[in-house]
Amino acid sequence: MTADAVPEYARLFVEGLKEADVSVVTALPESLLASVYRLCAADNAIRYIQVSNEGDMPGICAGTYLAGKRALMIMENSGIRQCCEPVARLAFQHAVPMVMAMSYRGEWGEQNWWGHNHAQTMAPILDALRIPHRFVTEHAEIKPAIRRAFKHADGSNWPVALVFSGNCVELPAYAKD
Amino acid sequence: MRRIDAFRAIAPAIAAEDLVTTSIGATWDDWWNLKPADNTFFTGVLGSVTSTALGLAVSLPHRRIIAFESDGSMLMNTGILCTLGAERPPNLTVLVFDNGIYENIGGPPTLTSRNTDLARMAEGAGCLNCATVDDPDALAERFSAMLDDGEMGYLVAKIEPGKYPWEWKDRKPTDGIEDKYRFLRYVEELEGVVIHPGAPQN
Numbered sequence: 491m492t493a494d495a496v497p498e499y500a501r502l503f504v505e506g507l508k509e510a511d512v513s514v515v516t517a518l519p520e521s522l523l524a525s526v527y528r529l530c531a532a533d534n535a536i537r538y539i540q541v542s543n544e545g546d547m548p549g550i551c552a553g554t555y556l557a558g559k560r561a562l563m564i565m566e567n568s569g570i571r572q573c574c575e576p577v578a579r580l581a582f583q584h585a586v587p588m589v590m591a592m593s594y595r596g597e598w599g600e601q602n603w604w605g606h607n608h609a610q611t612m613a614p615i616l617d618a619l620r621i622p623h624r625f626v627t628e629h630a631e632i633k634p635a636i637r638r639a640f641k642h643a644d645g646s647n648w649p650v651a652l653v654f655s656g657n658c659v660e661l662p663a664y665a666k667d
Numbered sequence: 668m669r670r671i672d673a674f675r676a677i678a679p680a681i682a683a684e685d686l687v688t689t690s691i692g693a694t695w696d697d698w699w700n701l702k703p704a705d706n707t708f709f710t711g712v713l714g715s716v717t718s719t720a721l722g723l724a725v726s727l728p729h730r731r732i733i734a735f736e737s738d739g740s741m742l743m744n745t746g747i748l749c750t751l752g753a754e755r756p757p758n759l760t761v762l763v764f765d766n767g768i769y770e771n772i773g774g775p776p777t778l779t780s781r782n783t784d785l786a787r788m789a790e791g792a793g794c795l796n797c798a799t800v801d802d803p804d805a806l807a808e809r810f811s812a813m814l815d816d817g818e819m820g821y822l823v824a825k826i827e828p829g830k831y832p833w834e835w836k837d838r839k840p841t842d843g844i845e846d847k848y849r850f851l852r853y854v855e856e857l858e859g860v861v862i863h864p865g866a867p868q869n
Contacts, residue, residue, distance in 0.1 A: 513726065514722065514725060514726060537725050537726075539721070539725065539750065539754060540750075541746065541750050542746045542749050542750065543746040545714060545715075545746070546718045546744065546747050546750050548712075548718070549710075549712065549715035549716075549719040549747075550719070550721055551722060552719050553688070553718070553719040553720060553721060553723040553724070553726065554722040554725070555862070556708060556723060556847075556850060556851055557722065557723050557726035557727045558858055558862045561726075575714075576712050576714060576715045576718075579712040579715070580712060580715070583712070583842075583843035583844075584844065584846065584847045585843075585844050585847060586847060645866075
């Protein structure tokens with residue numbers, strides 16, 4: 491695959507955002523969803539706001555929601571540790587719905603020693619924040635998962651998380667088997 | 668200049684159609700007492716007052732958005748300055764009330780009381796129209812100009828350190844949930860949109 495080729499998962503991801511009327515995407519780029527960040531940044535229908543710290547993103551999403559629009563924040567699963575405080579306050583104090591997407595670093599078969607703690611801490615932190623999460627591993631799941639995530643967040647007045655892994659990231663962990 | 672004097676200086680420039688986010692504690696109590704209205708989202712998250720305003724600004728580019736920040740809130744997440752410097756939303760004005768202390772918890776110093784200059788940090792991060800003022804007349808003039816100049820603005824108002832609490836009966840009586848709904852319904856009316864509809868039947 492050339493550098494400019496678009497992986498199928500990324501094409502479906504961005505199409506899913508548009509079908510769900512997402513107008514703002516804020517992200518701290520990482521490697522596992524690299525094509526998603528690239529596509530969003532190049533898409534005129536999406537206001538792509540790159541941050542330098544995941545802690546910026548909950549406020550951006552909250553402001554977008556309060557404006558009557560839809561935003562998605564995207565990060566590696568380690569990012570939930572960095573944005574835990576603003577997510578907690580916007581949820582518990584203000585009941586602001588929020589949709590976050592994260593790549594699942596630390597997938598079964600992860601060979602990077604530094605990646606395992608990301609997986610080990612992700613679910614306990616999401617559970618502590620009472621944030622429901624769903625794994626998205628196959629292409630056919632991407633669009634319905636995005637659509638339902640916004641419905642679930644809006645209906646519950648609470649954040650939700652989509653965790654992308656398997657065939658829905660750049661290079662699945664098992665690809666190096 | 669006390670913070671309430673600063674608020675009094677800029678309040679006439681803010682219209683009901685403008686949308687505002689504000690930092691916590693005595694800052695929002697001042698604003699609540701001076702100009703109670705539902706066009707303000709009382710943002711109970713130190714470090715997220717400006718990022719929430721940024722979300723409003725990019726989503727409602729036709730509307731003036733104002734963030735009332737505090738030095739304690741800005742210092743909690745200075746990375747947002749780099750995001751602002753990259754995005755430069757033309758309809759956003761950030762006003763930081765900088766008293767150099769954490770007033771709400773009794774007054775220990777913040778780091779702006781040492782060597783930190785927030786306006787110079789913002790300028791270095793790429794923000795436009797960054798300035799510091801320390802008297803009400805200069806504040807009113809610069810703030811009004813920033814609202815309508817078609818560019819982002821980042822204004823630091825140096826205010827007197829000190830503790831100026833409102834009596835309990837005069838403090839903002841609403842909690843964060845009520846604050847959300849009041850603001851949300853106001854935006855619905857203002858923009859003619861539905862943000863939070865009722866539940867469907869099935």
